[in-house]
Amino acid sequence: MGNQTEKTRYELNKELAQMLKGGVIMDVTTPEQARIAQEAGACAVMALERIPADIRAAGGVSRMSDPAMIKGIQEAVSIPVMAKCRIGHFAEAQILEAIEIDYIDESEVLSPADDVYHIDKTQFKVPFVCGARDLGEALRRIEEGAAMIRTKGEPGTGDVIQAVRHMRQMNREIARIRSMREDELFDCVKELQVSYDLVKYVHENGRLPVVNFAAGGVATPADAALMMQLGAEGVFVGSGIFKSGDPQKRAAAIVKAVTNYKDAKLLAELSENLGEAMVGINEQEIALLMAERGK
Amino acid sequence: MRIGVLAVQGAFEEHEQMLRALGAECFEIRQRSDLSGRMDGLVLPGGESTVMGKLLRELGLFQPLWKKIESGLPVLATCAGLILLAERISGEEGSHLGTLPVTVKRNAYGRQLGSFRTEAEMKHIGTIPMHFIRAPYVEKVGSDVEVLAEVDGRIVAVRYKNQLALSFHPEVSGDTSVHRYFLRMCENARGDF
Numbered sequence: 001m002g003n004q005t006e007k008t009r010y011e012l013n014k015e016l017a018q019m020l021k022g023g024v025i026m027d028v029t030t031p032e033q034a035r036i037a038q039e040a041g042a043c044a045v046m047a048l049e050r051i052p053a054d055i056r057a058a059g060g061v062s063r064m065s066d067p068a069m070i071k072g073i074q075e076a077v078s079i080p081v082m083a084k085c086r087i088g089h090f091a092e093a094q095i096l097e098a099i100e101i102d103y104i105d106e107s108e109v110l111s112p113a114d115d116v117y118h119i120d121k122t123q124f125k126v127p128f129v130c131g132a133r134d135l136g137e138a139l140r141r142i143e144e145g146a147a148m149i150r151t152k153g154e155p156g157t158g159d160v161i162q163a164v165r166h167m168r169q170m171n172r173e174i175a176r177i178r179s180m181r182e183d184e185l186f187d188c189v190k191e192l193q194v195s196y197d198l199v200k201y202v203h204e205n206g207r208l209p210v211v212n213f214a215a216g217g218v219a220t221p222a223d224a225a226l227m228m229q230l231g232a233e234g235v236f237v238g239s240g241i242f243k244s245g246d247p248q249k250r251a252a253a254i255v256k257a258v259t260n261y262k263d264a265k266l267l268a269e270l271s272e273n274l275g276e277a278m279v280g281i282n283e284q285e286i287a288l289l290m291a292e293r294g295k
Numbered sequence: 296m297r298i299g300v301l302a303v304q305g306a307f308e309e310h311e312q313m314l315r316a317l318g319a320e321c322f323e324i325r326q327r328s329d330l331s332g333r334m335d336g337l338v339l340p341g342g343e344s345t346v347m348g349k350l351l352r353e354l355g356l357f358q359p360l361w362k363k364i365e366s367g368l369p370v371l372a373t374c375a376g377l378i379l380l381a382e383r384i385s386g387e388e389g390s391h392l393g394t395l396p397v398t399v400k401r402n403a404y405g406r407q408l409g410s411f412r413t414e415a416e417m418k419h420i421g422t423i424p425m426h427f428i429r430a431p432y433v434e435k436v437g438s439d440v441e442v443l444a445e446v447d448g449r450i451v452a453v454r455y456k457n458q459l460a461l462s463f464h465p466e467v468s469g470d471t472s473v474h475r476y477f478l479r480m481c482e483n484a485r486g487d488f
Contacts, residue, residue: 004411012410015306015467016428019341019374022304041350043304043343078401079343080429102407102429125408252353259303259350260325 006122013127013147016080016102017211020044020148020234024224024255025213027051027238029069031076037241040251044080044103046236047073052109052156053239053278056288061111064092067099074099082129087294088114090123097126103148104128106141108293109155109238118294121145131215133166133291135173135202139194140295142210149208151232152291153216156239158280160217160226162291167214167230178206216291219244219277221257221270228261245275296481298336299324301360303350305342305375309466313474314338327355334488336369336481339376341428341464344401347375348391357392364394368488369457371477377460378431385434395458396437403432403449403462417444417452420472425451425463432462457484 004012023043028034034045049065050058064085074081080102085092087106092113096104106119108131121128122145131152132138138149151170153163177188177199185203189196201209214227215236224235235258241251253270260266298314300307302323311321324330324337337360339347351357364370364380372380372395379391381399404410410428417423418441425446433450436442444452444461451462457480465473 008412012412012426012428013407015426015464016407016410018306018309018467019343019428021306021308021342022302023343023346038345039349041346043346074406079345080407097408100406100408127407255346256350256353259354263326266326 009125010122010145010147014210016127017129017148020080021211022258023234024251024258025082025234025236026241026251027236028073029242031072033242033247034073034076036248037251038077038079040248041255042079042251043234044082045073045077046082046084046105046238048084051239051242052290053158053243054156055109056156063110064089064095067095070096070101071099084110085119086110087112088117088119090119093119093124097124101126106130106146108152108290112293118144129213131291131294132170134169135177136192136194137295138170138208138212139192139198139202142208143194143198146210148211148213150213150215150236153214153218154283154286155216155290157217157283157286158219158240158243158278159283160219160223161283163214163216163218163227164230166291167227167232170208170212171231174202174206174208177202218254219280220274221253221267224254224257225261225267228258234258240278243278250274250277296320296335296478297322297333298338298481299330299334300338301340301347301356301376303354303356304346305340306464306466307338307340307342310338310340310474313466313471314478317471317474317478319478324356325354327359330356330359334363334368335485336371336477337363339370339372339379340466341374341376344375344378344391347379351379351391361392361394363488364392364458366488367457367484367486369477369480369484370459371474372458372460373464373466374428374430374462377433377462380458380460382437395453395455395460396440397433397453397455397460398435399431400434401431402429404430413446415444415446415451417473419443420476423465423470423472424468426468427451427463430462
């Protein structure tokens with residue numbers, strides 16, 4: 001069944017993201033953490049050597065994880081396994097494809113390898129998810145072949161403000177395009193630097209042509225519910241879980257919060273006695289803005 | 296026709312859109328209190344079966360849904376939904392609802408690189424597009440289970456009483472014939488579940 005056309009492959013990859021909707025994707029650094037995440041109800045895990053909060057603390061260049069470490073996690077769980085490569089580093093992406101990763105995150109969390117070009121993701125069989133701060137970034141990544149989008153937020157901070165800003169920004173721009181006259185779309189194409197077809201899709205459907213998750217700074221069930229109510233179709237939680245006092249309990253609570261994101265009574269129960277949340281960094285205190293990487 | 300769609304995780308909206316386009320009314324099942332109204336059919340969508348199985352139990356949905364299915368409520372289960380219904384899961388201990396006498400193999404075609412699309416014949420329906428996404432297939436069927444479709448010698452669709460279970464995803468294929476068949480099942484089964 002390997003003889004799928006390029007277009008079919010892309011559709012299948014978008015459809016895998018559809019299956020992840022309403023779910024929580026958790027950062028894990030060991031097979032043990034991956035098992036905890038799966039037990040707690042993660043719909044996929046992101047395998048990486050260091051979670052964003054530690055990357056931030058350690059400084060220096062951060063790269064794709066050791067394939068042996070990723071394979072260990074693939075063997076530990078039955079849910080999809082994702083891994084990160086650097087922006088523009090198509091050789092890292094080729095390596096991740098070779099070990100049959102389920103999803104590649106071309107991620108601003110790692111040090112960018114190219115300050116001009118993103119990876120031509122149409123050249124790959126495995127799907128890509130990319131971060132975006134606004135509609136233009138999202139559509140440019142989709143044009144390059146991304147099958148899923150997430151807000152960039154600000155990873156490793158435990159501060160949700162940037163994810164909120166990015167989600168609201170995307171929604172605002174989608175609403176604007178939705179309300180445009182057809183003859184205004186051509187100018188919008190130039191403004192966003194994307195093809196007419198993508199702008200037309202947004203105009204007609206009032207949404208991105210791929211699934212859109214929230215990421216970057218989600219640390220509590222309330223954060224997850226906030227992002228879902230703002231229109232996210234699911235949530236990535238990076239440092240928020242395994243940097244907290246009781247990862248298992250917090251992970252399970254965030255999963256349930258995403259399922260019942262409008263039920264405040266249940267959210268109140270879920271938020272009780274979760275132990276210490278990760279120590280946050282306010283956006284004014286951040287030395288490195290990862291969201292500025294890759295436009 | 297009022298169809299409940301399990302909406303704890305996964306591609307439930309796609310089922311709702313398809314069923315609504317066919318004139319059915321849909322409601323989402325996210326917690327026990329959602330089960331209070333009339334229900335003529337149930338959809339168990341695609342997604343991650345480990346997540347859905349866990350949430351079924353923890354949100355108090357397991358017992359009431361199990362009871363309704365056992366008493367004949369028509370069910371359409373796709374991919375992860377098939378795993379939720381299966382009596383046995385190959386290589387794993389335990390199962391979820393376990394109302395469908397089959398053994399199912401999870402991630403049977405491998406990782407995402409093994410996902411594929413094809414067209415094949417489905418009994419009572421005809422040739423339809425089939426999208427397999429990290430899909431399971433049925434390894435063994437109990438007696439009285441009707442095999443509805445096979446692809447490359449693997450069983451990918453079955454019916455047992457009022458349970459219709461598929462490895463693939465008609466809800467993303469744009470073809471409504473499986474949902475139409477399911478609504479006819481619901482029509483014929485009309486009862487108080």
